[in-house]
Amino acid sequence: MLFMNMLAILPSSKQLNFWYLRLWFLSMGCFFSIFMLYSPMLSHTQISQNMWIDGLSMPLITLTWWISILMLIASQTSVLNTNNKVNYFSFLISLLNLILLIVFMSSNLIWFYFSFEASLIPTLILILGWGYQPERLQAGIYMMLYTVTASLPLLILILFWSSTWGSNSLILMANTSFNYTPWLKEILIVITLAAFLVKLPMFTVHLWLPKAHVEAPVAGSMILAGILLKLGGYGLLRMFQLVQINTSFINSFLFSLGLWGGVITSFICFRQTDLKSLIAYSSVGHMSIMLAGVFSASSFGFQAGLSMMVAHGLCSSALFSLANYSYEKVHSRSLYICKGMLMIIPSISMWWFIFCVINMAAPPSINLLSEILLFPVVFFKSPWVLTTMMIMTFFGAVYNLFLYTSTQHGGSPSFLYSYNSIKPSQNLLLIAHAIPVNILILKPELVCNWLICLVSLKQNISVWI
Known part of the structure; x- marks a missing residue:
């Protein structure tokens, strides 16, 4: 897979x-990653001393390849057809794909950290080079300051661990117990989690995300929502192997903050007038649900968090693609202007309905599976916060219906010209988002975990009664 990506980032002559x-090379890499995803023998392998693949990283590797292909397809109108630095753009996407693969495949903590931070550089160039408005410089500065500032203490901690144990191997450190005093343990947990909570992002450290989404081109929004936010969740799951977070006071605090932050973010979504800003805040809400699953410190919570990451990566990427199509036709992202699509372009209205329904966790999407797994996890973690989870799920449906009705219903403004129908490549892009998010629920491992969760829930409830 890395060989395919190396071929993709090679400089090409003008004749080619x-x-x-x-x-084509990204498509070949995606094909091999899907083959490895469904092959149990190949999805848990040690590639080299510093590279490995396991059940946590393999779905995210496949998602990275898939979203990278869809980024190129989505940018054909704005980049390829207008000849807007086409070679540099495709090179940046291929380079970003390679960096993200190194993050997910690295078992060396130093490699993991530097590739984790290096993913910001191509993203920043995409925002600055192909963004829509002059405020993209401010958005890029917000993104860099938030993420780099929060992750610098983690670098110091990784260097301390390396000097203490004489190795950077994540596998070796995961099998080694760290004996610290209680107050030092709490400080180490905060330092370890800060970089990933900002990248997730968690509520209270999320302000960089809506700004970056609003100013980014469609490819930048797709990679931000589809992959870069998943780096935070992936890092949290990896750090659980190094630090015992489940017995910490910080665990309970972040668990509650994540759930209540999702509720507050849902209320913020009601007040948004910018289309991309609303979708960006909804991403913060979904990552809050994922955060609750991770901090439950249970196997079901980890599985639900991973399922939520994959589902949100596909669904939010499709919503940003639809927002870009609406922007290309209306030349505005305001919900007061983007109206009446149902009367003018019923096909794009159909896609809006499908992905708004998927975003509110309707069957048969894997969003539904992840939320079904999360409800018992949250209940047995703390029954008192189950109401918070229910409120967040309800308001998630409310703002998705608000998004759909605001953009598709109503009368079209009289000063707008008639629209053209969406192109076959755009239909292909949306189909490529819709099929995996609905078909992946048939993956045997997911269904088995779902059934096991229901059986254990029944047994625990009978014991509790």
């Missing part, structure tokens, strides 16, 4: 159609 060549 480098855009489609890189798209």
Whole structure:
């Protein structure tokens, strides 16, 4: 897979159609990653001393390849057809794909940290080079300051661990117990989690995300929502192997803050007038649900968090693609202007309905599976916060219906010209988002975990009664 990505980032001559060549190599890498995802023997392997693949990283690797291909397809109108630095753009996407693969495959903590931070550089260039408004510089500064500032203490901690144990191997450190005093343990947990909570992002450290989404091009929004936010969840799950967070006071505090932050974010979504800003705040709410699953410190919570990351990566990427299509036709992201699509372009209205319904966790999407797994996890973690989870789920449905009705219903403004129907490539892009998020629920491992969860829930409830 890395070989395919190396071929994709090679510089191409002007005689070659480098855009489609890189798209072909990314497609080949995606094919091999899907083969490894469904092959149990190949999905748990040690590739080299510093590279490995396991059940946690393999779904995210496949998601990275998939979203990278869809980024190129979504950018054909704004980049390829207008000849807007096509070679640099496709090179940046291929380079970003390679960096993200190194993050998910690295078993060396130093490699993991530097590739984790290096993913910001191509994203920043995408925002600054192909953004829509002059405020993109401010959005880029927000993104860099938030993420880099929060992750610098983690670098110091990783260097301390390396000097103490004489190794950077995540596998070796995961099998080693760390004996610290209680107050030092709490400080280490905060330092360890800060970088990933900002990248997730958790409520109270999320202000950089809506700004970056609003100013980013469609490819930047897709990679931000689809992959870069998943780096925070992936890092949290990895750090659980190094630090015993489940017995910490910080665990309970962040568990509650994540759930109540999701509720507050849902209320914020009601007040948004910018289309991309509303979708960005909904991402914060979904990552709050994922955060509750992770801090439950249970196997079901981890499985639900991973399922939520994959589901949200596909669904939010499709919503940002739809927001870009609406922007290309209306030339505005305001909910007061983007109206009446149902009367003018019923096909795009159908896609809006499908992905708004998926975003509110309707069957048969894997969003539903992840939320079904999370309800018993939250209940047995603390029955008092189950009401918070229910409120957040209800308001998630409310703001998705608000998003759909605001953009598709009503009368079209009289000063707008008639629209053209969406192109076949755009339909292909949306189909490529819709099929995995609905078909992955048939993956045997997910269904088995769902059934096991229901059986254990029944047994625990009978004991509790």
